[in-house]
Amino acid sequence: MADPPVTVEQAIESQAVSCGPNGSALYGLLLTGLLADYRNGGLTAEFLDGVSAKPWNDAIALRYLATAHRLALSGAAPRLARHYPSCGGRWGGDEITDDFLTVVAENRTEFRAGMRRNVQTNEVGRAAVLASGFALIASRFGPVLDTLELGSSAGLLSRWDRYHYATGDSGFGDESSGVGFDPSWWVSPTKPGLGSQPRVRNRSASDISPIDISTADGRLTMLSFVWPDQLERVDRLRAALVIATEFPVRVEQADAGEWLARRLAEGLRPGASTVVFHSIVWQYLGRATKDAVRTTLNAAGALARQDTPLLWLRMEPATTAHADLRLTTWPGGDDEVLANVGYHGAGIRWLL
Numbered sequence: 001m002a003d004p005p006v007t008v009e010q011a012i013e014s015q016a017v018s019c020g021p022n023g024s025a026l027y028g029l030l031l032t033g034l035l036a037d038y039r040n041g042g043l044t045a046e047f048l049d050g051v052s053a054k055p056w057n058d059a060i061a062l063r064y065l066a067t068a069h070r071l072a073l074s075g076a077a078p079r080l081a082r083h084y085p086s087c088g089g090r091w092g093g094d095e096i097t098d099d100f101l102t103v104v105a106e107n108r109t110e111f112r113a114g115m116r117r118n119v120q121t122n123e124v125g126r127a128a129v130l131a132s133g134f135a136l137i138a139s140r141f142g143p144v145l146d147t148l149e150l151g152s153s154a155g156l157l158s159r160w161d162r163y164h165y166a167t168g169d170s171g172f173g174d175e176s177s178g179v180g181f182d183p184s185w186w187v188s189p190t191k192p193g194l195g196s197q198p199r200v201r202n203r204s205a206s207d208i209s210p211i212d213i214s215t216a217d218g219r220l221t222m223l224s225f226v227w228p229d230q231l232e233r234v235d236r237l238r239a240a241l242v243i244a245t246e247f248p249v250r251v252e253q254a255d256a257g258e259w260l261a262r263r264l265a266e267g268l269r270p271g272a273s274t275v276v277f278h279s280i281v282w283q284y285l286g287r288a289t290k291d292a293v294r295t296t297l298n299a300a301g302a303l304a305r306q307d308t309p310l311l312w313l314r315m316e317p318a319t320t321a322h323a324d325l326r327l328t329t330w331p332g333g334d335d336e337v338l339a340n341v342g343y344h345g346a347g348i349r350w351l352l
C-alpha cells in the first residue's frame, strides 16, 4: 500500500487524484492546476504552507477550495461562480486555475480565515439507510422512538422523518417533502419494509463542533463544503436546509461520550424505543470518548427491558469501499449488520 501523504504537496496531489473517482472532475482538474502553482511557490503555497502538521488528515486542500466556493455562493466571486454549477454557472472541462487564483489574490482576509475552518459536511444522502434501520426497529418494538444522535454536525440527519422514502415495495414519510429517496437508492433484491411508520417522540442531537444552520452564515458554510459540480448533493442539501428552517432541532455542543452519559443517566423512558445513532463519526472520536460511549451503552443496556429497549444504530466504514449499517439491541446486546452502503448513502444492500 502507498504511504499516506505527509507533505502539503502530497496532500494536494492526493486530493486531486481522489476527486475524480469521487465525482468531481472540476475539482480534480482545478487541484492539478493549483498543485503546479504550489510547486512554483505561488499563492497556493502562501496559503497552504504551515496551516497544519497533518495537511492530508485535515484536508487543507479542501479548506482552500471551500473558501473559494463560499465566496462564489455568496456572490462575491462572480469570476468563479460562472464556472460552478452550484452557483448557476457552467463548466465544460476548461482550465479555471487562473480565475481561482485571481479570487484568492482579491480575498486574502477570507482565505486566511477559511484555512482555519475545519471541513465538515452533513450528508443528507445517509438518511435513506438510517431510515431503513429506524423502520426495522419500529417493526420489532413499535413505532414510537426517542432518538439521540452523536456527531450530528448541523442536525440534518436527526430530521430523517421529515424526508420521503420509497423502496419500490414500501414507503414512508411526507410525499411533499423537498427531500425524497426513490427506489434507486436500494440496490439489493431484498428491501427493508418501511411500512411500520416510525414516529419520533423525543429527538436530541449533539456535536463537538455543531454548525448552526439557523444562520445564513451556517447555511453558507454547509453548502461551501459540497463540491460545486455535484449538483444532486447540492440540491438535496439546499432542500434539507429549507426543511431545517421550518423544523428546528437544537444540536448541543458537547463531546459524544460525555453527552451520552448525561442523557442516559436519566434511564430509559417507557413508551418508546431509545435509539442512539450516528453516521461516519466513529473514526473522529478519541479513545476515551469511544470507551465512554460503549460503557454508557452497556450500562444502560443492562437495565433495558422488552418494553424499554435500547438500540445502537450506526453507519460506519467497514472497508475502503463501503460502510455497514449495524444494530445492537438490548436487552441481550445482540449485534447484527443490516446493510452495506456507500459512504454518501447510495447503493444500499439490505442484508436481512
Ligand SMILES: C[S@@+](CC[C@H](N)C(=O)[O-])C[C@H]1O[C@@H](n2cnc3c(N)ncnc32)[C@H](O)[C@@H]1O
Binding pocket: 120, 121, 122, 123, 124, 126, 150, 151, 152, 153, 154, 157, 206, 207, 208, 209, 210, 254, 255, 256, 257, 278, 279, 280, 281, 284, 285, 286, 289
Ligand atoms: C464526517 S462528520 C459526519 C456528520 C454527520 N453524522 C453525517 O453523517 O453527515 C463527523 C462529525 O463528528 C463530529 N465529531 C468529531 N469528534 C466528536 C466528538 N468527540 N464528539 C461529538 N462529535 C464529534 C464532527 O464535528 C463532525 O460533525
